[in-house]
Amino acid sequence: MSAPPALLSVEALAVGYGPVPVLHGVDLRVTTGTIAAVLGANGAGKTTLLRALSGVLRPTAGTVRFAGEDLRGVRVEHLVRRGLAHVPEGRGVIGELTVEENLRLGALWRADRADAARALDEVYHLFAPLARRRRHLGHQLSGGERQMLALGRALVARPRLLLLDEPSLGLAPRVVAQTMALLRRLRDDTGLTVLLVEQNVRSALAVADQGIVMALGRVVLAAPAARLRDDADLRHAYLGF
Template sequence: MPDEPILSIEELTAGYGAVTALDRVTMRIPRGSICAVLGANGAGKTTLLRTVSGLKRAASGRVLLDGADVTRLGAEHHVRHGLVHVPEGGGVIVELTVEENLRLGGLWRPGRRERAERREEVLELFPRLRERLTAPAATLSGGERQMLALGRALMARPRVLLLDEPSLGLAPMVTRKIMRTLRELRAARGLTVVLVEQNARSALSITDHGFVLNQGAVVVSGTSQRLLADDRMRHAYLGF
């Protein structure tokens, strides 16, 4: 992987009132990599993604996107510059159809032709969405909603994709499809992915690098292969 990170998180601290949820977190995300962020419930994983994507304000520290300090900028700026966040549960708008949700994802991309090309690419990745284009998102299964959430994010043509628990509540077959799609996108388009997952074994099996959070701090980091092979670390922090 290239040495130059596309995303740098430096001493990032954030909290809720008197509670510190992130405690001086530092990570370097290489361009074109898939990195896992792991840890127990309450470790700070979701807060990390929300702070990096501009949905939550940092108390201190910096977030650099391609070397530019974006710490104090909002989520709209991040999307325009290629950093897209898919929250836990996908965040699709259930009152809208599949087509309308996809159209919303492409609003930041200039040019009708480019948006049409992006839409076709998404539908090729997820043929099931083509079959359900006119259906309200409320009628989709859990797996279809996650495909729609990922497809809507891809409509914005991200360079960095932040994914929070994409496999939550999904059947293993659907989870494998989503994980396989992430690897295909990395290989074909150089997409960088930061993946928060409760299923640590599954996440480490498809990622290049992993960071383990505990009580808001990074306690272990390394290649995914090394983390999988570290029995003491896995038992202490990941529960397998």
Template sequence: MTATTTRVALSLQGVVAGYGQEPALHGVDLVVPEGSIVAVVGANGAGKSTLLRTISGLLPTSAGDIRMGGVSLAGVPVEERIRRGIVHVPERRQVIGELTVEENLRLGALWRGDRAERETDIAEVCEFFPALAARRKALGSTLSGGERQMLAIGRAFVAHPAVMLLDEPSLGLAPKVVSDIMTMLAWLRAEYGLTILLVEQNVRTALSIADTGVVLNLGRVVATRPAAELEADEQLRHLYLGF
């Protein structure tokens, strides 16, 4: 019987990064297997958003290496990382308010040449999120917070990412909307094999759909466990996660 080897979509080794002279990440090691959901959890100020900004190229590393599919991203600019398949959905539901829902979705697929397939992808987003379908011609500025988050994730999906980076997608949203968004993320992984690195303060919600949980504290990884095991570790939860 031949053993199967899990391929690694994204890996970090000894990554140090931050703002000015003060590093916010201190030697971070992280492995994100292909087709998995990895949830990075921790308190405010743990370095979670900094981690995603560093992976997407918005912040430079001062030490260590980030690899995608085994290839180093050292010196690779943001635009090229997007073309290689790293798509970052930042905190605060950033959509373009002057564009319609449909135009925002098309923007996500701007660099793709496969017009018929991208139209299919846009139709799938609207099917999964009926609220977006009903407001397809509405300006982004008129959407609710939940609708904007759906649109931000939908726009990232039509870009055909290899790895989707999500920063606090549940922030400030009603429980029903959060449930819909988490269901969509689980579906994207199951249906398309999408690899997702999810940063969340809503620990239980994040771990409920994740394969692996990573606890970040003051810019350092203090635990990496199967998600269910991490949630069950009462001592660790009390120490770092506040519940």
């Protein structure tokens, strides 16, 4: 039986900041319509990985294929048009713009204005607090609302692959649970593929299909999330709990 198709395939990826190498020969594969959780301690290279995949950093070696296409040399805006969206750590909400203006930024490149309007309505349906506060400025929102706004702006672009960096950072447990439940629903209902970087290991593994553990810029384990959840010896060896 053949393996399911990979939407994202990374081979021997090396990335650094100037002369300082951070990622060393990273290999990973994310299957279409799944959630893959990238786990590991601070400094493992998780955020650098997402920045390289989204075109913010240029790899020094290796290949990245998205839907079968080689992404080397592709500009960030063209990656967005191909269906790749990145929600960085810190969320990147523009505080001086309203909720609606922030959301419309996610659809600026869309040629189909009618579908862009439908996507905006869908985000308001997903995130009722944003619909109630659409005229509020970004800096007037709570941390949970800013997370909703950052996610919503990415979803307005109708991505095929969502790169999501530390969505639980600084949020109350209830909001974290809601965010993870939303990711599961988007995967199940729309087929969205998610590469999730997360320090909250238990929350991430609760919704993920695959766990990818990084240490010192390398992938040290890739396994079904259920195996990582259920195998105490494996969790203790690779995740420390």
